[in-house]
Amino acid sequence: MASEQGAVSGADEERAFQAALLLGRLRAAGVTSAGTSAPVAAAAAAAAARIGRRVIRVHGAGGAADVLVLGWDGETAPAAGSLTTGGRLGLSPVPTLVWAVCLRAAWPRPERSPYPGGPFRRADIVSLCSQLGADGEAVKQAVDRTLPEAGLIAVDGDELRLGAAVAALPAVVVEGLRRGHHLLPAPLADARAGDREPTSVVPPHEVPADAEPTHEMSDWYVLRSAIATLETARRPVPRGELLMLADPAMRAAVERALLPCGRQLRQTADGNWITGFCDPLADALVAEGVGTLAAVDRAVLALVLLHTVAIPRAQGRHRHNRWTGEAHTVTLAELASNRRISKAAMRAALRRLRAAGMVAEATTGRYLPGPALDRMSEARSNLLWEDLILVGRPDGQLAAAIRRRRGLDAPPGELPDGPTETDRM
Numbered sequence: 001m002a003s004e005q006g007a008v009s010g011a012d013e014e015r016a017f018q019a020a021l022l023l024g025r026l027r028a029a030g031v032t033s034a035g036t037s038a039p040v041a042a043a044a045a046a047a048a049a050r051i052g053r054r055v056i057r058v059h060g061a062g063g064a065a066d067v068l069v070l071g072w073d074g075e076t077a078p079a080a081g082s083l084t085t086g087g088r089l090g091l092s093p094v095p096t097l098v099w100a101v102c103l104r105a106a107w108p109r110p111e112r113s114p115y116p117g118g119p120f121r122r123a124d125i126v127s128l129c130s131q132l133g134a135d136g137e138a139v140k141q142a143v144d145r146t147l148p149e150a151g152l153i154a155v156d157g158d159e160l161r162l163g164a165a166v167a168a169l170p171a172v173v174v175e176g177l178r179r180g181h182h183l184l185p186a187p188l189a190d191a192r193a194g195d196r197e198p199t200s201v202v203p204p205h206e207v208p209a210d211a212e213p214t215h216e217m218s219d220w221y222v223l224r225s226a227i228a229t230l231e232t233a234r235r236p237v238p239r240g241e242l243l244m245l246a247d248p249a250m251r252a253a254v255e256r257a258l259l260p261c262g263r264q265l266r267q268t269a270d271g272n273w274i275t276g277f278c279d280p281l282a283d284a285l286v287a288e289g290v291g292t293l294a295a296v297d298r299a300v301l302a303l304v305l306l307h308t309v310a311i312p313r314a315q316g317r318h319r320h321n322r323w324t325g326e327a328h329t330v331t332l333a334e335l336a337s338n339r340r341i342s343k344a345a346m347r348a349a350l351r352r353l354r355a356a357g358m359v360a361e362a363t364t365g366r367y368l369p370g371p372a373l374d375r376m377s378e379a380r381s382n383l384l385w386e387d388l389i390l391v392g393r394p395d396g397q398l399a400a401a402i403r404r405r406r407g408l409d410a411p412p413g414e415l416p417d418g419p420t421e422t423d424r425m
Contacts, residue, residue, distance in 0.1 A: 017280075019043035020262035024281050026055070026070040028291030030151035031164050034058075034066035039210065041068070046209035047260035051231070052076025052224035055207040058115075058164040068207070069151060071168025076224045091150070092355075094134050095142040097185075101125050102143075102153050103177070104184035106162045114174060115167040115204065122158050128185060146355065167204035223253055227275075230254075230265070234357060235371030236272035245273055268374055269322055276375030293358075296341060300349040301358055302391050303335050308368050310388050321385065323373040329366035 018036075022044045025032040034041075034057050045055040054071045091099060102125055106117030122143055129139040143160070147153045151165030169177075226242055244250045245265075255265050262281035266274055277285070285291055293301065305323070307330035312318055318326050332350070336343045350367060353359035357372030376384065386402045393399055402408075 015039055015043050016047075016260060017284075019047055020260060020278075020281055021284050022068070023048060023055075023070065024262045024277060024285050025288075025290050026068060028285055030149065031067050031069050034068050036068075041207050042210035045207040049073075049209050050257045051227045051261060054168065056168040056204050057207055058167045058204045067164050069164045069168040071165075072170050072228070074170045074172045075221065076228050091146070094129075094138040095146045097132065097134055098125060098129055098139055098142040099147055099152055101128055101185050102147065102160065103162070103166075104181075104186050106160075107181075108186075110178045110181035113203070114169070114177065115162055117162045117166075119159050119161050122155075122160055125160070132185060141351075164204075223250070223257065226250070227254060227257060230273060230275045231263070233274065236268045236270070236274040236374050239267075239271050239273060242273055264377070266375070266377070269320070270325070274371075274374050276377065279377055279379055282380065293356075294349075294352075296345055297349045297352055297358075299341060300335065300346055301353055302388065303338055304330060304353075304359055304367055305369060305384075305388060306392055307334060310392060321381070323369045323376075323381070323384075324371060327362060327368070329362045329368045331365055331367070335367075 018040045022032065022036055022040060041055065041057075048055050048070065052073050052075065054073055056069050056071050058067050058069060102120065103114065103117075105120035105125065107114040108118070125143055126136065126139050130136050143153070144155070148155050148163065151163040154161045154163045222244060226244055229237055229242065239245070245254065251265065258265060258275060259278070262278050263275050264278050266276055268274060308326070308328045309323060312326065312328040313321075317328065332343065332346060335346055341349075350359060354361065354370065357370045359367050360370040362368050373381075373384075389396070390399050390402060
């Protein structure tokens with residue numbers, strides 16, 4: 001009997017971990033395949049519901065495979081007008097403009113549902129955004145990379161469609177978009193897009209949870225609102241804006257709600273609050289290659305950290321081991337003194353790192369570590385410090401000891417993959 005109970009417990013723990021991993025993939029990548037078992041999907045939906053989120057199954061168009069996306073419920077969805085001083089994750093101005101134009105092109109009739117909408121042409125989007133004063137290269141970057149990565153549009157050659165993330169928009173958000181539909185910039189091909197809009201589609205549907213979320217507190221809405229603030233903040237939220245977390249009971253309730261989703265509540269050295277992946281889940285995502293940095297981005301990030309954190313600390317300009325909080329900056333010209341990476345490649349990598357929150361700008365052209373680094377646990381932060389030792393002084397005794405302890409076979413100076421923490425909403 002005891003062995004059977006142990007087997008059942010082990011199966012439940014594995015299902016819970018796979019559910020958290022599924023939610024981790026959705027957070028890091030925005031969209032993931034729906035090819036997971038029904039019990040795991042149901043467990044993920046139940047865990048998401050406890051923090052005010054929904055797992056949506058979207059049927060693939062034209063015979064494509066179904067996918068899952070992560071959305072907010074109507075009560076917890078972050079409101080555009082309620083930004084904290086920490087800011088929320090979201091699109092920068094040019095991608096926001098491009099997204100508005102794409103939405104209007106695919107959705108000419110506001111009385112209909114925006115998803116899936118009709119197809120529209122890349123050239124029309126680029127042309128209209130340029131006429132509205134947006135930089136052409138920034139528009140192309142948004143169309144080709146930023147919006148597809150966010151799941152807001154899907155690209156098939158020169159033809160574009162709305163992405164699966166649009167299917168997860170709460171009804172209250174869709175209604176707001178519908179009221180402001182007349183303000184969206186309309187491409188010249190607007191009428192043509194309306195003629196091609198599909199008349200019969202299988203609507204997206206919410207994945208049913210295996211259990212209703214249990215309300216451990218009388219003010220459940222306050223708890224979910226606090227979690228929504230933490231999960232959508234681009235940088236640590238000042239403790240003065242989340243006074244409820246000073247209450248041990250509220251803090252424990254937040255931690256219990258986040259844990260099944262593979263997330264943890266963390267407090268920075270300044271006493272501010274932020275959330276991040278649990279280490280076992282982060283390791284699993286890295287092993288799958290989900291949400292990891294490309295090789296050139298890792299190299300540029302290492303150079304930024306060496307110039308702004310490691311070298312100033314070695315020179316005695318600060319003594320702590322935090323990644324953020326100091327004003328030591330580095331310019332592109334200083335980074336480009338490493339001639340193994342071209343300046344153009346560095347510029348593109350810095351743009352991607354800024355979007356991921358791994359790098360920030362103190363002033364234009366002066367870079368420093370970004371707020372996403374505050375999401376790391378102490379253990380992972382220590383590993384990153386060791387990585388810098390492997391890069392900065394690969395032939396030293398300490399680097400040799402680190403490689404022996406890790407059992408590394410990689411050449412000295414090569415950084416392992418790490419999660420980007422893009423933290424999609």
